[in-house]
Amino acid sequence: MKIYKKCKKCGNEFHTEEEFIAKTKFVGIQSFAPYNLFSLELRDCSCNTTLARRLPILNQEPVLIPSFA
Ligand SMILES: [Zn+2]
Numbered sequence: 660m661k662i663y664k665k666c667k668k669c670g671n672e673f674h675t676e677e678e679f680i681a682k683t684k685f686v687g688i689q690s691f692a693p694y695n696l697f698s699l700e701l702r703d704c705s706c707n708t709t710l711a712r713r714l715p716i717l718n719q720e721p722v723l724i725p726s727f728a
Contacts (some may be wrong), residue, residue: 669706676712683710 664673673679683702686709690698699711 664710664712666704666706666708666710668708669704671704671706679710679712688714 660674662672663675664679665671671682673682679702683704686701686703688698688700689711698714700714701709701711703709
C-alpha cells in the first residue's frame with residue numbers, strides 16, 4: 660500500500676492524508692507566500708517529532724496577486 664508519510668523517528672506510517680491529520684497534532688503553519696505558492700503545515704507525531712504537510716494555496720489566507728490589467 661502506498662504511504663502518504665512516514666515518521667523518520669518512530670516509523671509510524673500514515674497511509675492517507677486523512678490518517679496523517681487524525682493521528683498527528685497541529686502545531687502551526689509556516690508560510691512562504693508570496694514567494695512560493697504553498698505553505699507547510701507542521702504537525703507533531705505521537706513521538707513528538709514534527710512532520711510537515713504541504714498545503715495548497717487554496718487552503719490559505721488569500722494572497723494578494725498584483726494586477727497587471
Ligand atoms: Zn513518530
